[in-house]
Amino acid sequence: MELHLITSNVYYFQGSVNIGYVKFSEREGMLIDAGLEEQAMKKVLKILKSKELPLTHLFITHAHADHYGGAEYLQGQQKVYTIAPKFEAAILQEPMLEPLYLFHGVNPIPEWRNKFLEGKPIKVDVILEEAGEVKVGESRFQTVDLPGHSYHQIGVIVKDILFAADGYFGVEVLHKHGIPFIVDAKQTIESLEKIKKLPCIGAVPGHGSYEEDFHPTIEENIQVHHQIEKLLYSLVDQEKDGISIEQLVTLACTEKGITIRSVPSFMLFRTAVTAYLTKLIQEGRVELIVRSNQLVVASSSE
Ligand SMILES: [Zn+2]
Secondary structure (H helix, E strand, C coil), X not given: CEEEEEECCEEEEECCCCEEXXXXXXXXXXXXXXXXXXXXXXXXXXXXXXXXXXXXXXXXXXXXXXXXXXHHHHHHHCCCEEEEECCHHHHHHCCCHHHHHHCCCCCCCHHHXXXXXXXXXXXCCEEECCCCEEEECCEEEEEEECCCCCCCCEEEEECCEEEEECCCCCHHHHHHHCCCCCCCHHHHHHHHHHHHHCXXXXXXXXXXXXXXXXXXXXXXXXXXXXXXXXXXXXXXXCCCCXXXXXXXXXXXXXXXXXXXXXXHHHHHHHHHHHHHHHHHHHCCCEEEEEECCEEEEEECCC
């Protein structure tokens, strides 16, 4: 966990999950996301203290445990005014909702409730209904809706630097994931197209490095999503009688060289695959049907 200066008073802590930091004044400063757990937050607080950087605010971009898991420890240490998007805020306050939705609403057994899926609950002081300008004391910053990776993810723009959360991934992380986690393929692409048009001089993804010239990385993300969509369509199209979503997850992951190592991990891939399917369904290219008491995805062309 290392603190990098991006431009005056705008920083980020680089780690497996990045955490942004903005110094608004001598008395006010804000973290953007909180890392996976207590240990990460302890390091952040130690570095801020050693550099005499103030901390009064916390912005959570989306309710994935690797981005908010450290927030409960922070809130226990000091008063921190916490801002989060609507819907995501509901999960931040009731984190069991994530394993609950990944497992189709079934009360999740303890094995499915790991720290990567469920952080400790936190308090949210301000819920953002939609992106726009946010005031902190005398300062202001912009936010931008970036849905697709999660239902209501919001990015932050300060001094023309975009904190994109998981609106895109660094190239290395993108290829490591094979099939990135998304909940809506159409919105994911639209958010990427939106990022391309933002008048920003640099961007920090949730996972990866700060880049001034981030456009090639955005293009690479768009390419990967198109490739996965194409792969899924061709896998469905090859099966005359349709294919179950689970089988499709298996075929797609095998094709991408992914080895799924746990049940929660399977469910994450299942969600992502289904999110590409809903785009194909809306475009009329595939359909989700029940055939002989089996839920199958079939090509619409026949
Ligand atoms: Zn995420």
